[in-house]
Amino acid sequence: MARINKILISLVLLFFIVVSRTYAQATLPASTTGHVIAEIIPVFSASETAQLNFGRFAPGPQGGKLILTPQSSISVLGSVYKGTGSYNAASFYVSGDVDAAYSISLPSSPVILTHTTSAKTMVIEEWFSDPPPGIGAGMLQNGFQVINVGATLNVGTMNDNPVGIYTGSYTITFDFN
Amino acid sequence: MIKLVITNLKTMKKFIAFSIFLFAFTVGAFSQATSPATATIIAPIAIANTVVLDFGAAVASAAIGTVTMAPDNTRTAGGGVTLHPSDVGSAAVFTVTGPPNFNYSITLPAGATTITDGGVNSMTVTNWTSNPAAGNNGVLDGTGNQVLAVGARLNVSANQVPGAYSSQSAGGSGPFTVTVNYY
Numbered sequence: 001m002a003r004i005n006k007i008l009i010s011l012v013l014l015f016f017i018v019v020s021r022t023y024a025q026a027t028l029p030a031s032t033t034g035h036v037i038a039e040i041i042p043v044f045s046a047s048e049t050a051q052l053n054f055g056r057f058a059p060g061p062q063g064g065k066l067i068l069t070p071q072s073s074i075s076v077l078g079s080v081y082k083g084t085g086s087y088n089a090a091s092f093y094v095s096g097d098v099d100a101a102y103s104i105s106l107p108s109s110p111v112i113l114t115h116t117t118s119a120k121t122m123v124i125e126e127w128f129s130d131p132p133p134g135i136g137a138g139m140l141q142n143g144f145q146v147i148n149v150g151a152t153l154n155v156g157t158m159n160d161n162p163v164g165i166y167t168g169s170y171t172i173t174f175d176f177n
Numbered sequence: 178m179i180k181l182v183i184t185n186l187k188t189m190k191k192f193i194a195f196s197i198f199l200f201a202f203t204v205g206a207f208s209q210a211t212s213p214a215t216a217t218i219i220a221p222i223a224i225a226n227t228v229v230l231d232f233g234a235a236v237a238s239a240a241i242g243t244v245t246m247a248p249d250n251t252r253t254a255g256g257g258v259t260l261h262p263s264d265v266g267s268a269a270v271f272t273v274t275g276p277p278n279f280n281y282s283i284t285l286p287a288g289a290t291t292i293t294d295g296g297v298n299s300m301t302v303t304n305w306t307s308n309p310a311a312g313n314n315g316v317l318d319g320t321g322n323q324v325l326a327v328g329a330r331l332n333v334s335a336n337q338v339p340g341a342y343s344s345q346s347a348g349g350s351g352p353f354t355v356t357v358n359y360y
Contacts, residue, residue: 032354032355
């Protein structure tokens with residue numbers, strides 16, 4: 001009987017050891033770690049890298065139009081004679097976050113150019129851009145984008161538009177939101 | 178044992194009886210002992226990170242500000258910071274596994290984690306939150322799983338220098354720690 005008791009005690013001990021080991025395992029905490037990332041992006045910016053320039057031309061007797069495309073090709077309608085020299089569409093460099101989308105707004109009303117030495121004026125209208133205007137039209141695929149802008153210049157008669165330099169300004173809006 | 182059978186039948190009978198008793202007891206004992214030791218019950222609790230805590234993109238200004246990422250991925254800005262839609266970020270996601278229907282506690286970092294741009298610029302991350310909330314609020318489902326989402330607050334300095342910041346970058350504090358335990 002003593003032997004049985006011994007075995008019994010051993011078995012009971014074994015039982016308790018198993019049970020206590022079980023609880024010891026169950027109460028072990030588990031930890032893990034995670035990383036944190038954030039990005040501070042530059043303030044959205046846009047700058048003009050090339051001015052809109054219709055180049056040299058001469059008004060004819062009835063007036064006409066100069067159409068300058070965003071791709072910097074120019075065509076003449078009416079009695080306007082295109083001279084030699086350079087002309088180009090306007091260029092804007094827009095920078096910001098990679099893949100940021102934004103909208104482009106062109107002047108909605110005609111822009112007036114004024115003769116530097118007289119009050120004579122010319123009107124620019126029918127603005128075009130590449131990429132075209134609209135909400136979400138622009139995309140900063142690599143954090144920047146070049147936007148080219150063209151327009152149509154209405155040229156009056158020789159009396160309306162005497163020889164000289166005409167200047168004016170216009171606003172293009174790049175909306176980041 | 179064979180020797181016992183030949184020399185003393187009485188003793189052998191006793192021994193057989195004892196053997197049967199011992200065998201029965203042994204079976205019973207092991208039956209009891211193995212019951213609490215099944216895989217289901219002793220499975221230790223485990224936690225794994227599957228999604229990093231990402232505050233997304235934001236624009237700093239001359240005023241200090243914050244970006245708060247809630248566990249439900251809601252992002253809010255405070256102070257001089259403007260959120261940028263190009264990267265909306267995400268809360269951290271952890272998966273907790275263990276026995277089905279077990280309760281467990283959640284411990285979030287008490288202090289700040291520092292993230293850097295790899296250079297001299299840094300930001301701190303504080304005010305940790307989670308869903309389920311920290312404390313004795315974790316409950317594993319019927320399959321022994323629960324998703325634990327963790328958010329926090331990013332503290333942005335005035336004129337914070339633009340760049341990509343990470344806790345892994347040089348000068349960063351390293352990752353933050355989340356601990357779970359049965360209670």
